[in-house]
Amino acid sequence: MSAGSEVAQLPHAQEDPHGEVGHAEQGINTAMLGMLLFIGSEVMFFAGLFATYFNARSAAPQWPPEGMANIVTPDLFPIWIATITLVVSSFSMQLAVWRIRKGDRTGMNRALAVTLLLGAIFLGLQAYDYWHLLDHYGFGINSNIYGTLFYTMTGFHGAHVLGGVVGIAVILLRGMAGQFSARHHIAVEAVSVYWHFVDVVWIALFFVLYYLK
Amino acid sequence: MATTTLAPRARTYDRSRVYEWLTTTDHKKIGVLYISTAFLMFLVGGVYALLIRSELAIPGLQFLEFETYNQIFTLHGTVMIFLFVMPMWTGLANYIVPLQVGAADMAFPRINALSYWMIPLGALLLFSGYGLGGAANAGWTGYAPLSAREGIGIDLWVASLVLLGTSSILGAINFIATIFKMRAPGLTLMRMPLFVWNTLVTSVLLLFAVPVLTAGLVMLFIDRNYGGGFFDPALGGNPILWQHIFWFFGHPEVYILILPAFGVVSEVLPVFSRKPLFGYKAFVFATASIGALGFSVWAHHMFTTGAVYLPFFSFFTFLIAVPTGIKFFNWLATMWGGQIRLSTPMLFAMGFIALFLIGGLDGAFLAVVPFDFHVQDTYWVVSHLHYVLVAGSVFGIFAGLYYWFPKMFGRLLSEKLGKVHWALLFIGTNLAFFPQHLLGLDGMIRRIADYAPNPGWTELNFLSTVGAFMIGASTLVFMWNVFVTMRTPADAPDDPWDANTLEWATTSPPPPYNFDALPPVRSERPLFDLKYGAVEPRAAAYPAAAGETHEETRADAPEEVLGEPVEGHRDEEGEDRPEATPQVSEEAPDARPRETRPTRDEIPPPPEERR
Numbered sequence: 001m002s003a004g005s006e007v008a009q010l011p012h013a014q015e016d017p018h019g020e021v022g023h024a025e026q027g028i029n030t031a032m033l034g035m036l037l038f039i040g041s042e043v044m045f046f047a048g049l050f051a052t053y054f055n056a057r058s059a060a061p062q063w064p065p066e067g068m069a070n071i072v073t074p075d076l077f078p079i080w081i082a083t084i085t086l087v088v089s090s091f092s093m094q095l096a097v098w099r100i101r102k103g104d105r106t107g108m109n110r111a112l113a114v115t116l117l118l119g120a121i122f123l124g125l126q127a128y129d130y131w132h133l134l135d136h137y138g139f140g141i142n143s144n145i146y147g148t149l150f151y152t153m154t155g156f157h158g159a160h161v162l163g164g165v166v167g168i169a170v171i172l173l174r175g176m177a178g179q180f181s182a183r184h185h186i187a188v189e190a191v192s193v194y195w196h197f198v199d200v201v202w203i204a205l206f207f208v209l210y211y212l213k
Numbered sequence: 214m215a216t217t218t219l220a221p222r223a224r225t226y227d228r229s230r231v232y233e234w235l236t237t238t239d240h241k242k243i244g245v246l247y248i249s250t251a252f253l254m255f256l257v258g259g260v261y262a263l264l265i266r267s268e269l270a271i272p273g274l275q276f277l278e279f280e281t282y283n284q285i286f287t288l289h290g291t292v293m294i295f296l297f298v299m300p301m302w303t304g305l306a307n308y309i310v311p312l313q314v315g316a317a318d319m320a321f322p323r324i325n326a327l328s329y330w331m332i333p334l335g336a337l338l339l340f341s342g343y344g345l346g347g348a349a350n351a352g353w354t355g356y357a358p359l360s361a362r363e364g365i366g367i368d369l370w371v372a373s374l375v376l377l378g379t380s381s382i383l384g385a386i387n388f389i390a391t392i393f394k395m396r397a398p399g400l401t402l403m404r405m406p407l408f409v410w411n412t413l414v415t416s417v418l419l420l421f422a423v424p425v426l427t428a429g430l431v432m433l434f435i436d437r438n439y440g441g442g443f444f445d446p447a448l449g450g451n452p453i454l455w456q457h458i459f460w461f462f463g464h465p466e467v468y469i470l471i472l473p474a475f476g477v478v479s480e481v482l483p484v485f486s487r488k489p490l491f492g493y494k495a496f497v498f499a500t501a502s503i504g505a506l507g508f509s510v511w512a513h514h515m516f517t518t519g520a521v522y523l524p525f526f527s528f529f530t531f532l533i534a535v536p537t538g539i540k541f542f543n544w545l546a547t548m549w550g551g552q553i554r555l556s557t558p559m560l561f562a563m564g565f566i567a568l569f570l571i572g573g574l575d576g577a578f579l580a581v582v583p584f585d586f587h588v589q590d591t592y593w594v595v596s597h598l599h600y601v602l603v604a605g606s607v608f609g610i611f612a613g614l615y616y617w618f619p620k621m622f623g624r625l626l627s628e629k630l631g632k633v634h635w636a637l638l639f640i641g642t643n644l645a646f647f648p649q650h651l652l653g654l655d656g657m658i659r660r661i662a663d664y665a666p667n668p669g670w671t672e673l674n675f676l677s678t679v680g681a682f683m684i685g686a687s688t689l690v691f692m693w694n695v696f697v698t699m700r701t702p703a704d705a706p707d708d709p710w711d712a713n714t715l716e717w718a719t720t721s722p723p724p725p726y727n728f729d730a731l732p733p734v735r736s737e738r739p740l741f742d743l744k745y746g747a748v749e750p751r752a753a754a755y756p757a758a759a760g761e762t763h764e765e766t767r768a769d770a771p772e773e774v775l776g777e778p779v780e781g782h783r784d785e786e787g788e789d790r791p792e793a794t795p796q797v798s799e800e801a802p803d804a805r806p807r808e809t810r811p812t813r814d815e816i817p818p819p820p821e822e823r824r
Contacts, residue, residue, distance in 0.1 A: 030320050030394045037386040041424045048428030048458060052443060055454055065449060142440025145449035152435055152443075 035190040039197045042160070046201055049153050053208065056145045065146050071137045072150060074210040078132075082125035083206050086161075089118035090199040093168075097192045103182035105175060112172040112188075115195070119165040126158050150209060157205055160198050167191045238322035239725055240311050243329050245621065247304025248614075250332055254296035259685060261289035266645070266681035269674050272666040282662035283350035284342075284366070290353025291339065291370065294470065295377045298606050300332050302473040303384050305613050306412045308621060310388060312716035313406045315397025315734070317726040320390035324383050331380035338373040342366035352660060354463070357444035357455035361436055368437060371430045378423040378430075385416035385423075392416075397715065399734035403497065406714045406737065407490065410497055411476030414504040415469050421508070422465035429458035453520050460511035468507040471601060472500065474569075474609020475540060478562045481612050482544055484712045485559035486551030492543040493737055499536035499543075506533045516582055517589045523582045530580035537573060541566065556710070557631030561612035564639050565605065572600030575650060590660075593653025599646045603684070611638070611691070616710070618695075623703030623721040630694035637687035644680025648673035713738035 028036075057063050064072070074080060092114045099107035130151075133139045141151040171187050174180065180188055237243060264285050268277045277285070311319055319325045342348035342365060349370035351360040360367050392413050396405070405413075433455065435441035442448025444455050483490045490496065509529045512521035544566055553559065575597045579585050588594065611634070619625045652673050657664060664670060708717040718740045719728055732743040 027394070030390050033394060034321060034324075034386050034390050037389055037420060038382075041382045041386070041420050043424075044421050045424035045428050048425040048461075049432075052428070052432065052454060052458070055451060055457075056443075056449060059451055060449055140440075141435065142442070142448075145442040145445075148435065148441040148443055148448065148450070152432065152441065156431070 029186055029189075031186045031190055032193070035193055039194065042197065046153075046156075046204075049149075049156065050204070050208070053149050053153065056149060060145070063146075065144050068139070068144075068146050071133065071139050072146075072210060074206075078125040078128050079206070079210060082122050082129070083202065085118050085122045085125065086199050086202050089115045089122070090196055092118065093192050093195045097185075097188055100175075100180050100185045100188055101182060105178060105180065108180065108185075108188065109172060109175045112168055112175060116165060116168045116172060119161055119168060119195075123158060123161055123165070126154065126161075153205055153209065157198070157201055160201070164191070164195050164198050167194065236326075238318070238326050240307050240319045240322065240325060241621070241723060243325050244304045244306075244308030246329050247300050247307055247332070250329075250336075251297050251299075251301035251304055254292050254300070254336065256688070258289055258292035258297055259688060261285050261292065263681055263685055265289060266678040268662055269664070270678040271671055271675065272664055274663050277662060279662050280347070280350065283352075283660075284348040286660055287349045287352050287370075288339070291349070291374075292336075293602070294353060294466070295374060296332070296336055296339070298470045298602065298610070299377070299381060301610050302412075302415070302470070302606075303328070303381070305477075305610070305617065306388060306408075306415075306473065307384075309613075309617060309716055310409055310412050311391060311395065312620075312719065312723060312727055313409050313714050314392060314395060314400060315715045315728060315731045316391060316395035317728070319387050320394055321387050325387050328380045328384040328387065331376050331383075335373045335377040335380065338369050338376065342369045345369070354459055355433070355455075356459075357433065357436070357452045360433060360455075361444055368434065371434045371437075375427055375430050378427050381419050381423050385419035388412055388416040389420070397731045397734055397739075400715075400739070403494065404734060404737045404739075406476075407479035407493075407496055407500075408473070408476035410500055411472045411479075414500050415472045418465040418469050418472075418504055418507060422462045422469070425458060426462035426466075429455060429462070432458075453515070453518055456515050456518065457512070460514045461508075463514065464511040465504075465507045467601070468503055470606050471569075471609075472503065474565060474606050474612075475500065477609045477613040477616070478544065478565050479540075480714065481558045481562040481616050482547045484616075484710050485554045485556060485562070486548045487554075488547055488551040489738065490543070491546035491549075492539075495539050496543055499539045502536045503533060506536070513580060513585075516585045527580050527582050531577065534573065534577055541570065556615075557626065557628055557635060558612045558616035558710075560632065560635045561608050561615060564635065565608035565612060568600060568604030568608065568639075568642060571647075572597060572604055575600065588653050590658050591653035592649040592657045592659055595659045596646045596649035596653055599649070600642075603646065604642050608638070608642075611635075617716075618698075619705040619709045620716055620721050620723070622699065623705050624698045624701055625705045625709055626698050627694050630690055630697070634687050634690040634694060637683050637690060641680045641683030641685075641687055645677050645684060646680070648676045648680075652677075708740070708744075711744075713741040715739055718743070 092111050096108045096111035096115065099105075099111055139147055139150075141147050168191060171180075171191050174187065234242060234246070237246075264277065265282070268275050268282060307319070307325065311317070340348070345365050347364055347366045349355070349366040350364065351362075351367055351370075355367065355370065392405070392409060432441065432443040436443050436445060436450075442450040444450050444452045446452065479490060479496060506529060510526055510533060512526045513530045515521050516523060516526070548563075575593065579588070579594065579597060615626055615631055652670060655667070655669065657667075657670060664674070703721075705721055707719065707721045709721075710717070715728075715731065715734075716723075718732060732739050736742055
């Protein structure tokens with residue numbers, strides 16, 4: 001192989017002179033890869049819960065169990081509003097990412113604050129839903145397998161929303177300290193992907209628990 | 214020790230040794246922490262094993278209560294699997310994988326430290342049952358509804374496993390990110406050392422299997438503490454579901470425990486046979502297909518429940534024997550015609566091949582549904598799982614420890630003591646576990662503290678106990694070996710085994726951040742190429758000096774700059790180098806010939822300002 005002629009055409013200008021020797025930054029960002037892998041493991045965790053749900057459902061003579069048919073219902077308040085809140089928060093989260101990609105720190109902070117607020121509202125509505133079900137129907141985690149599944153699945157989802165809210169609060173504080181820029185904002189991207197994942201899980205839960213007859 | 218071709222010059226800075234070890238994020242120190250913790254747990258689990266075998270040496274209750282016995286076999290299994298084998302592999306991979314891929318550290322060093330520190334905490338939770346009203350006693354598989362009974366031990370067991378599982382998931386993310394993002398230039402996926410490949414597949418298995426166990430454990434916890442009905446038929450739940458969830462994790466788990474051993478053996482055999490690995494690609498695809506098939510066989514642990522489709526799970530269980538068989542023949546073909554050196558790592562690797570074959574074959578028996586119905590929950594199963602875990606994982610672990618000990622501590626373990634260790638462990642393993650096959654066929658069930666003096670049972674059990682104590686003695690020999698070796702000066706060469714992969718291209722032990730310069734990687738044996746022929750010595754890269762672009766120096770420059778290992782190559786200055794005279798190296802007849810072999814002196818030292 002005669003390589004001499006090709007040497008002159010090397011793309012010298014594209015090289016980052018401060019790059020770490022041997023680790024050219026190309027392809028997906030390492031932190032983002034870590035977040036995606038973590039979400040992969042979370043998918044398997046929720047898959048375990050969903051599998052349990054369908055296992056119990058298929059084995060039950062009647063679903064929802066007797067006397068439970070009109071308890072978990074998709075009312076406008078609180079559950080549809082909670083769902084809309086979470087879906088809208090996904091859009092505002094994505095807006096924050098788009099703003100910081102353009103270098104607009106103030107815009108990102110505003111969008112993050114809105115997302116944080118919406119996430120907190122969702123948690124409040126979920127808490128109200130729990131209280132309502134317990135107080136009104138006496139429907140608890142120990143009622144039967146239906147109650148166990150309902151509270152475990154929505155509860156673990158709620159815990160993930162709480163985790164997301166904490167994450168958003170952290171990047172909001174960092175954003176207010178001016179730590180992100182158009183080039184360096186991987187934490188915002190990663191939290192955003194996580195928040196979208198939490199949203200998608202809720203949509204799946206919403207249709208399986210409230211609508212699937 | 215200036216025996217490496219590319220000795221790094223980085224130095225550490227001073228701080229208190231205790232502070233350093235408690236707060237380190239260096240993958241090598243974390244690896245050593247993992248390995249020492251895991252070895253300590255091996256001793257704890259071993260003491261449990263000896264208690265079990267002492268109790269079973271002769272019929273009748275000797276010195277253990279039934280309840281104590283239940284706790285002991287539960288913790289023996291849990292400790293050995295979750296606190297010995299898994300952290301041990303994570304530790305070895307932590308130390309070796311970044312070195313083998315030519316990285317400075319893991320992708321997420323602080324998460325790496327977090328993953329480690331969850332292990333002692335998990336152990337503490339598990340053992341705290343002793344002080345809080347009895348340790349877990351439902352077996353390491355924790356079958357519901359047995360595990361749904363009262364007792365704080367099982368709650369602590371659940372919490373401990375959730376913690377250890379989280380540690381494993383974080384570790385798996387770290388390994389996958391490291392392997393995908395931090396490889397040295399030229400180290401393509403199909404040039405990765407087999408240990409790295411096996412760690413990658415193991416990590417993928419961990420990532421997808423452990424969360425399912427976590428889900429099952431939290432369900433069990435909810436059932437136990439909040440009146441949930443997941444595994445309670447009275448509330449509409451299903452106890453069999455626990456088995457599905459547990460084994461959906463548990464079967465990938467057995468590959469998590471054994472695949473790294475496959476990796477170690479695939480590293481050791483070529484080095485000590487002085488041959489390249491036979492069928493590298495077949496190994497890679499076999500590893501990947503074992504990983505994939507591992508998710509489709511979980512219900513072969515549940516044949517007798519009557520709740521699973523037997524032909525499906527039986528078929529896929531047999532199918533896994535195919536990639537495993539490919540590996541076996543490739544290992545044999547690697548040794549075939551090689552110049553075999555019977556050093557301790559090689560003995561352990563060969564012992565692994567011989568004994569793991571038995572474990573694989575008696576496992577294939579269990580895939581036969583009618584046979585499985587006969588031996589379900591008998592000592593046949595105990596024998597099988599110990600042949601794959603002791604003769605498989607433990608032999609692999611010791612092969613790896615003897616092989617990489619000089620890299621970690623700069624000292625070669627004593628060969629003489631190593632061979633005594635090997636012989637005792639080899640004989641002890643067979644003596645302890647082979648008689649259990651016969652006991653299982655004869656109908657002796659597992660997890661019992663006492664048994665009837667049926668004809669032959671006493672003798673076979675006694676043999677098994679003798680074997681267990683031989684394994685214990687072999688461990689003492691190993692510890693003595695480490696103790697004696699650590700008192701000698703750290704004078705091991707950097708590449709004592711004349712090995713192939715990048716971890717041997719740095720000093721023993723490696724400095725922080727591992728490498729100043731990496732050899733160009735043009736095959737799966739970069740160091741071998743560097744030593745015996747195929748690549749240019751000047752390809753070694755040094756940090757760029759001011760005014761110099763990285764293309765001229767760094768190892769990931771395009772191959773044109775580095776010089777393709779071909780004859781009649783035209784180098785940068787445009788001058789033709791003379792045709793290389795084909796010269797066959799005596800040490801390595803299969804190395805690609807090159808004009809002269811580079812010595813360290815021939816590599817131009819970096820100018821002072823480059824540091």
